[in-house]
Amino acid sequence: QKEVEQNSGPLSVPEGAIASLNCTYSDRGSQSFFWYRQYSGKSPELIMFIYSNGDKEDGRFTAQLNKASQYVSLLIRDSQPSDSATYLCAVRTGTASKLTFGTGTRLQVTL
Amino acid sequence: GAVVSQHPSWVICKSGTSVKIECRSLDFQATTMFWYRQFPKQSLMLMATSNEGSKATYEQGVEKDKFLINHASLTLSTLTVTSAHPEDSSFYICSGRSPPMDEQFFGPGTRLTVL
Numbered sequence: 001q002k003e004v005e006q007n008s009g010p011l012s013v014p015e016g017a018i019a020s021l022n023c024t025y026s027d028r029g030s031q032s033f034f035w036y037r038q039y040s041g042k043s044p045e046l047i048m049f050i051y052s053n054g055d056k057e058d059g060r061f062t063a064q065l066n067k068a069s070q071y072v073s074l075l076i077r078d079s080q081p082s083d084s085a086t087y088l089c090a091v092r093t094g095t096a097s098k099l100t101f102g103t104g105t106r107l108q109v110t111l
Numbered sequence: 112g113a114v115v116s117q118h119p120s121w122v123i124c125k126s127g128t129s130v131k132i133e134c135r136s137l138d139f140q141a142t143t144m145f146w147y148r149q150f151p152k153q154s155l156m157l158m159a160t161s162n163e164g165s166k167a168t169y170e171q172g173v174e175k176d177k178f179l180i181n182h183a184s185l186t187l188s189t190l191t192v193t194s195a196h197p198e199d200s201s202f203y204i205c206s207g208r209s210p211p212m213d214e215q216f217f218g219p220g221t222r223l224t225v226l
Contacts, residue, residue: 032213043204043220044155049213088155092213097143097162099215103154 003027004091006102014110019076021105023089026070032092033065033072034099039085047087048074079109113139115207117218124195125226132190132221134205140185141207145215146178149202161188195225 005024013019021035032051036044050056050063050072062075072091076083086106090099114137124130134144146158159175161167161182169175179191188207192199206217 034215036217041202043202043217046214046216051213090215097208097210098145098157098160101155101157 002102003100004089004102006087006089006105008103009106010108011105012108012110013079015079015081017079019079019083019107019109021074021076021087021089021107022071023073023102024071025089025091025100027091027093028067028070030067030070030091030093033063034090034092035061035063035072035074036088036090036101037083037085038088038104044088076107079107081109081111083107084109113137113207113209113214113216115141115205115216115218117205117221119221120219121222121224123224123226126196127194129191129193130195130223132192132203132205132223134188134190134207134218136186136207136209136216139207139209139212141188141209142185143208143210144182144188145206145208146180146188146190147204147206149204149220151202155204158190192223195223197225199223200225 034049035047038044048063050065056063060077064073086104088104089102118133147155159167159169167180182188204220208215
């Protein structure tokens, strides 16, 4: 079992719709959860991070964390073509310095 | 978010030569820096973690004598690819973190092509 799992996609949503990206993790000791966006040929860009169960909203983005079920999700409201990218879920466990990344979900927002 | 720069943004070199990539944290002190490699259409692969003033910790399968990492200051880390070969051609990305700050910020990456 991979430590951090994401569906590779592509996930295709029409412009204006809500995109829902999911991520599951295996280590119950995980404490910090991050979502990064990576455009083709570019480096990852931090979108949001979440530590506590529940929702965290930032503009059109909402991160949701459920530690009991070991999943974290990212909702993108009013999806725009410019949101088309690969979204990487990353997890930090305990006092570990490094992040463990999922393989990413490719999102396509269609006109 | 915090800003991390990398230099050069791209480099082409001949097989057998060495290439140095610089990573700088511009507006924070990166106590810990990470070096990643990413091949086309593949996921990020962590190569090594370095703490300022200490030797880098390399991930399994990464040759420490081939990928030399120096983290001599809180704002600068370098990766030297020694005796580069075509199979080392890849996108190399650094990132920095300043504990207890939890976020990790990435540089723009360096695209290495070895002929």
